[in-house]
Amino acid sequence: MNNKNIFMREAIDLAMENMNTKNGGPFGAVVVKDGKVIGRGVNTVTTHNDPTAHAEVNAIRDACANLKDFQLADCEIYSSCEPCPMCLGAIYWARPAKLYFAATKDDAAAAGFDDSEIYTEISLPKNERKIPTEQLLHKEAEKVFENWIELDDKIEY
Amino acid sequence: MNNKNIFMREAIDLAMENMNTKNGGPFGAVVVKDGKVIGRGVNTVTTHNDPTAHAEVNAIRDACANLKDFQLADCEIYSSCEPCPMCLGAIYWARPAKLYFAATKDDAAAAGFDDSEIYTEISLPKNERKIPTEQLLHKEAEKVFENWIELDDKIEY
Numbered sequence: 497m498n499n500k501n502i503f504m505r506e507a508i509d510l511a512m513e514n515m516n517t518k519n520g521g522p523f524g525a526v527v528v529k530d531g532k533v534i535g536r537g538v539n540t541v542t543t544h545n546d547p548t549a550h551a552e553v554n555a556i557r558d559a560c561a562n563l564k565d566f567q568l569a570d571c572e573i574y575s576s577c578e579p580c581p582m583c584l585g586a587i588y589w590a591r592p593a594k595l596y597f598a599a600t601k602d603d604a605a606a607a608g609f610d611d612s613e614i615y616t617e618i619s620l621p622k623n624e625r626k627i628p629t630e631q632l633l634h635k636e637a638e639k640v641f642e643n644w645i646e647l648d649d650k651i652e653y
Numbered sequence: 654m655n656n657k658n659i660f661m662r663e664a665i666d667l668a669m670e671n672m673n674t675k676n677g678g679p680f681g682a683v684v685v686k687d688g689k690v691i692g693r694g695v696n697t698v699t700t701h702n703d704p705t706a707h708a709e710v711n712a713i714r715d716a717c718a719n720l721k722d723f724q725l726a727d728c729e730i731y732s733s734c735e736p737c738p739m740c741l742g743a744i745y746w747a748r749p750a751k752l753y754f755a756a757t758k759d760d761a762a763a764a765g766f767d768d769s770e771i772y773t774e775i776s777l778p779k780n781e782r783k784i785p786t787e788q789l790l791h792k793e794a795e796k797v798f799e800n801w802i803e804l805d806d807k808i809e810y
Contacts, residue, residue: 504789511797515804522801542808545723547746548710557703566702576794581775582742587784588771589704589739595786598794607798608809614745618738619776627744629752632661637733637755640668641764644679647672651699652765 503528503574504598506536511551511576514538521609523551525575527559527568527592534571535559551575552583556590566653568592577604580611581618589653660685660731661755663693668708668733671695678766680708682732684716684725684749691728692716708732709740713747723810725749734761737768738775746810 503526510524520539527535537555541547552575560566568590577599579587587595605612622629644650660683667681677696684692694711698704709732717723725747734756736744744752762769779786801807 500787500789505793508790508794508797511794512800515797515801515807518806518808521810522797541723541746541810545717545721546714547717547723547725547748547810548705548714548743553705556705560702560704564702566698566704568704574789576797580742580746582739582746584775585737585739585742585771586705588767588774589698589737591704592784595784596789597786598788598790599798600788600791603795603798607801610745614742615775617745618741618772627749627752629754630657631735631755631757632657632731632753633665633755634757636662637665637668638760640665640672640679640733641756641760643669644672644764649675650672651675653678653698653704 499531500574500596503533503572504576504596506533507551507574507576508598510536510538514551519543520549521551522607523575523577525551525555525573527555527571527573529559529563529568529571534562548582550580550583551577552579553586556586560590566590572596577601578611580604580609581614656688657731657753660690660729661733661753663690664708664731664733665755667693667695671708676700677706679764680732680734682708682712682730684712684728684730686716686720686725686728691719705739707737707740708734709736710743713743717747723747729753734758735768737761737766738771 515522535558672679692715
């Protein structure tokens, strides 16, 4: 078995173990750099009372803590399932070199998870989404960005 | 000023303060339930080495920790800026009743943030995205979901 499959099997094994130990949903992910696993994550939504604690988010947090960096340059992410929009967004912010996944968002949907529905919602105009959304105080908030643009010594990301 | 504007001004003030203290990007968010703020968040990506530590994600985590729940039923989220796809995904998983935002994703893009680009990427087919994406071991991962569907006493979310 090639290395890619070895890393993916680790992600799948994490998912299976996480489910069997009742630690959370059936999802696992690993982050690899230079041929070594530098971060691991499993779904801990229900045990940590954290709806953002998906496997990929947890793996990214773990890898970034280990690298002491807020970017995953030259890293690969292996996820047991196609990332939901939250996790795909997290992956874009972490900027790894490549993403591997195993199960699809349709598999996740068939198992009762909202991934596929959230993809649909995100692509809708704001006023057509299920969560009602309203804009307030636009001009006051614009000033924050105007100040940011002028700010010296800022760390961009 | 009505209550909605008071809560939004708190989110904007958090964003401004977070930028001025060099704690992170110019973003703030609060979670409100029954007319009270039950969670707050600012962007701590660069100071915590965590690309997922956006204001909304941090506010959701804070509110959920305070509620000891992984859902934000009957809550409202006030964000100083329109959520990026990661944060919007997190909001869908948290399932609040309503979302308020102030600045837009285009304002964020003009200030150097990738929000708007990530919205475009997420809506593309996987093989057209900038981060190369490859599927591996689909059949092995399907088994995890088959077991999940059969699992007794699972906590769904």
